[in-house]
Amino acid sequence: MSTESSANSLSEFGNPNLEIFYSEDAIRERIREMGRQISADYRGMDLVLVGVLKGSCIFLADLMREIDLPLTIDFMSVSSYKDGTTSSGDVEILKDLSNPIRDKDVLVVEDIVDTGLTLTRLLELLGSRGARSIKLASFLDKPEPRINKDLEIHYVGFTVPNKFVVGYGLDAAGRYRNLPFVGVVKDPSKA
Numbered sequence: 545m546s547t548e549s550s551a552n553s554l555s556e557f558g559n560p561n562l563e564i565f566y567s568e569d570a571i572r573e574r575i576r577e578m579g580r581q582i583s584a585d586y587r588g589m590d591l592v593l594v595g596v597l598k599g600s601c602i603f604l605a606d607l608m609r610e611i612d613l614p615l616t617i618d619f620m621s622v623s624s625y626k627d628g629t630t631s632s633g634d635v636e637i638l639k640d641l642s643n644p645i646r647d648k649d650v651l652v653v654e655d656i657v658d659t660g661l662t663l664t665r666l667l668e669l670l671g672s673r674g675a676r677s678i679k680l681a682s683f684l685d686k687p688e689p690r691i692n693k694d695l696e697i698h699y700v701g702f703t704v705p706n707k708f709v710v711g712y713g714l715d716a717a718g719r720y721r722n723l724p725f726v727g728v729v730k731d732p733s734k735a
């Protein structure tokens with residue numbers, strides 16, 4: 545095997561440069577609880593889960609299988625972080641919803657709320673479309689860097705310290721979304 549192909553086949557899940565923050569088991573247990581709560585709260589309502597791409601994809605896939613109610617899903621894609629790890633403050637709509645949300649009970653599903661700027665802009669936009677209710681579920685809440693202190697997150701998986709976390713959908717420059725756990729990159733200068 546050439547040097548290049550063996551480097552490409554190194555295990556990502558066992559990457560020694562990652563420190564595990566939330567294990568696969570802890571995440572599964574927490575999402576089960578969130579699903580139970582959401583199922584109780586939305587009984588008899590017209591629930592639409594709106595996933596914010598790409599980061600929420602794994603959370604949405606797991607959470608929806610813990611919500612035992614009739615529901616539909618839709619997706620939006622907004623960009624706030626380009627390839628870096630700090631907020632640009634800019635939010636651009638890259639992909640809008642496929643279906644109207646008029647009279648629907650919308651639950652926006654996000655990977656992490658950091659400054660809150662992305663969600664503030666997104667909720668403003670969705671708020672003008674006649675939904676019956678709009679709430680927010682975020683897998684992670686990182687309250688320390690919050691700029692919009694009024695942003696209410698109705699369902700939170702875990703509250704994290706002010707560190708850049710990866711895995712379970714969250715990336716650093718596109719990488720690590722596939723990790724089944726949440727971790728911190730110990731030395732970002734190492735690949």
Ligand code: IMP
Binds near residue numbers: 631654
């Ligand atoms: P906000 O607008 O600052 O709240 O940023 C929200 C978006 O930034 C999230 O949806 C993520 O895509 C990204 N982000 C914020 N913090 C982290 C992190 O610790 N790891 C990975 N992505 C993050």
Ligand code: MG
Binds near residue numbers: 596597655
């Ligand atoms: Mg995101």
